[in-house]
Amino acid sequence: MSSTRRHFLKTTGGFGMAVSASAAAQQKVAANDRVQLASIGVGIMGLGDLETAISIPGVKLVGACDVYQGRLTRAKEVAGNDLFTTRDYREVLARKDVDAVIIATPDHLHSQMTIDALNAGKDVYVQKPMVQKAEQGLPVVAAQKRTGRILQVGSQRVSSIVYEKARQLIASGAIGSVNMIEAWTDRNSAIGAWQYSIPPDASPETVDWDRFIAHAPKRPFEPVRLFRWRNYQDYGTGVAGDLFVHLFSGIHYVMNSLGPTRIYTTGGLRFWKDGRDVPDVVLGVFDYPKTAAHPEFTLSLRVNFVAGAGTNHGFRFVGSDGVLTLGRSLTLERQPREKEPGYTIETFPKPVQEKFLANYRKTYPERTGLDTSSEERYFAPSGYSDQLHHHQNFFAAVRTRKPVVEDAAFGLRAAGPAVLSNTSYFDQRLVEWDPVAMKVKG
C-alpha cells in the first residue's frame, strides 16, 4: 500500500496506524511536553503560520530566522525579546531546544532547508509548494523516510473539514461518476497579484542579499526581487507552482488521487507588467487516468490575476448525477438521471411516428409522478479556520508520531504537476508525469 493511500485510510478513521520504528526511536516530544518551534522565514506566510502555531496550547516559539533584519525585529515585537533570531537558518537547525521548524522562505530554498532540517532531527512544516523543481522532490521524500521525522506541507485545505465532507460525498457516489473537475483562483488587485510592500529601510545592510539568492543566479541588490519574490522564476514558482498547488492538493485529497499523467498549460503576462517574469493568466488541462480510487477524469485549472469583476476561488466536481461546488462552503446539486431518453421523430412520416411512439411507450410508459432534484449546502462552523486545523494536525503528529496526510509524498504529488505546469507553459509543450513514481516521463 502506498504511503499516500495509507494516510487517506487513516483520515477516514477505518484503520489503526502502526507507528514506524524509526519514528518511535527518534521521538523527542512526549505527549504532554511543550513543543519548541522555530520559524525560518518570517514574511507574510511565515508570520501568519507562526502566529497560528503559537495560538495552539503547548507550542512555544523559541527562534526565528529571516534575511531581512526588520522581520527579526518584528518577530521579537510579536513573540518577546528573548526570542533567538538569526539570518542563518543553520543556526536554528543547530539548536538543541528546537523540536520543529516552520519553513516559510521563498520557494527556491524549500527543498534544501527541508532536507537539512530533517537531517538535524527536526519535524518540519514547510510552506507549499514543497519544492521549486520537480526533481527536488524525491530527495525530500527519501529524507523524510530515512529520518522518520514528521513533514507536513502547508496547503491547509487538506485539513479542512469542508474538503473532508466533499471527499465523503464523492466516495459515497453523491454525484455519480466524476468525469471532470474545474478549479480556479481569480484575483484582481495589486496585492492579490503579489505586489507586496517593500520596506523603506530595505538596504544591503538590513538585508542579507547573498543568503536570499543562495543557489539562484547571482544578481546585484534589488529589493523588489526579495519582497516580491513570487513574481520571479529564480525564487518563486509563478501562479502555477504557487496557486495550482493548492488546487492539486485539494483535488488529490478529495478524489483520493495520486495525480495526472499529462500536463498542458498556456496563458500570458497580460496586465501586471511590473518587471516580473511570470504570467498573470494561466490555464491548464490535466489528464487523470482511471485508478482504483476514481474513474478517468479531466482537470481544468485556472489562475487569473486580472479577473475583471469576478474575483473568487473554488472547485467544481462534475459527475454524471450531480455537481459539487467547493469554496468556503460546499454545495451539492443532485439530479437523478432522466427516466426516459426522449425522442426525435418529427422528421419521420406520420405512420412511422405513430409506430415509433407505440413502441416507445411500451418501454417507457407515461409517468405521472414528479421528478426531484436537490441542492444541499454545508458550512463549517463560524470561526472555523482550516489554517489552524492544519497546524493542529501538525503538532498532534509531532506529539503522537503518527503520520500526517499531507506528507512529503503527498506534497510532491501536488507540487510536481504544479511546477511542471510552468515547464509546459515556458517550453510550450505537453509534459508527461508518472504520479505513482513521482517522476517526469520521457
Next chain:
Amino acid sequence: MAANDKIRVALIGAGGMGSGDADLALRVGGTELVAACDIYDGRLERAKERWPQVATTRDYREVIARKDVDAIIIGTPDHWHSRISIEALSAGKDVYCEKPMVQKVSEGPAVMEAQKKTGRLFQVGSQYASSPSFLKARELMKEGAIGELNMVEAWLDRNSALGAWQYSIPPDATPQRIDWDRFLGQAPKRPFEPIRLFRWRNYNDYGTGVAGDLFVHLLTGLHVVTGSLGPNRIFATGGLRFWKDGRDAPDVVLALLDYPKTAQHPEFTMALRVNFASGGGREAFGLRFVGSEGVMVVSMNSLTLSKQPREKEPGYTIETFPKAVQEAYLKDYRQKYPVLAPSAESMDSNSEQRFETRASAHLEHHKNFYAAIREKRVPFEDAVFGYRAAAPALLCNTSLYEKRICKWDAERMVAS
C-alpha cells in the same frame, strides 16, 4: 432577381437541422420550398406531408440540376458538406450550409475557392453570428466595456440522451428505405447499420464529434464578438466517459486555444468545454469574456455585463515590518494615496447590467441569408468566416486524437 420575386429554396438533408432550417426559411417570407432530398424515404414522405408541393429525391444532384432552385440548404451529415457545397455553388446556387462548413481541415480551401470563383452567396449555419446578444457583446467589447480582454471561457453542458445525440431511429429503417451507399459517400464502406446514419454525429466517419459540432458555435460567437481571425495554438483533451453506446467520439472535451494580439484585440486565452454528462443541471451554454475592468457573460438570448473599476490604491502588506518601519511606510503611502473622507462621492461604483432579447437567433440568421441574396451582398458568416471557425474546432479533434499541440495560421488559414 427582382426584390419581390420569391426565392426558390431546396433542402438537401431533411433531418432534424435541415427540416428546422427549411421551416425558418419559409418563416422569413418571400421564399418557397420547391424540392427536398434525403437518403431515407421516410424523410421524403414527411417532407411531402409537411410541404405537399415539394419534389423529392434521394439524389442531391437532381436538386442541384433544377433550374427552378435559387438557393440550397445543406443539412446533411458533415462528411457531405464540402462536396455538396462546391457542386451547388458551381451550379450557380446560393448556399446555406449547416456548420461545421467542412468535416476536414483540408476541405476548406476548395469551398472558399468555389465561392470566390462562382460569386455565389454562401452562408454557414451557425446562428450565433446573427444573435442579437452576440452583436450587443461585440458593440460593448468595442466600447471597452470590460477593459482589456485577457481570457474567454465558453461551455456547452448537457446531460440527456438527446443532448448526447442519441436520436430516434425509425422502425422502418431498412436497406430498402435507405440509400446506404449514398449516405456513406466517400466514407469507409460498411454494411448497413442504421444507428450510424440516424446518430451520425457520434461517429468520426460522418460527424466531427463535440469539437467540430459544438466548439464551432462557441468559436463563431467568439469571432463575432472579438473580430478575431482565430487562434495560433490549439490543445484539447477529454474522453468518452458516459455515453458508451458504441460511438467513437468523446463526450467530454476541454480545449485551450491561444489567440495572439492583433489589431482587433489583445492577446487572450480561450478555454472551451463540452460536457455531455454534466450532472446536476439543465443544458447550459455561454461565453464569459474576462477583461481588466469587467466580465461579460453572453448566452443565446441574454448578456450580463459586470463592471468594476480598478482599485484606486494598491493597499499594503506591512505587518511583518517592525512598528517603526510600518509607520514610516504608512506615512509615505498616505502622502501618495490620501485617505478619502467618507462621503457619497467617495464610494466605488460597481455595476451589473443585463440585456435580453426574445428574437430567435436562428430566424435572424436565415433572414440575413435571404436579405443578402436580395441585396447581393456578402453575408457576414461567409466561407472564409466559416472556415476560420471550423478549422480550429476540427483541430481540437486532431489534438485530442493525436495527443499533440496543433498550430494554426489564422490569417493564411494553414494548419501545421
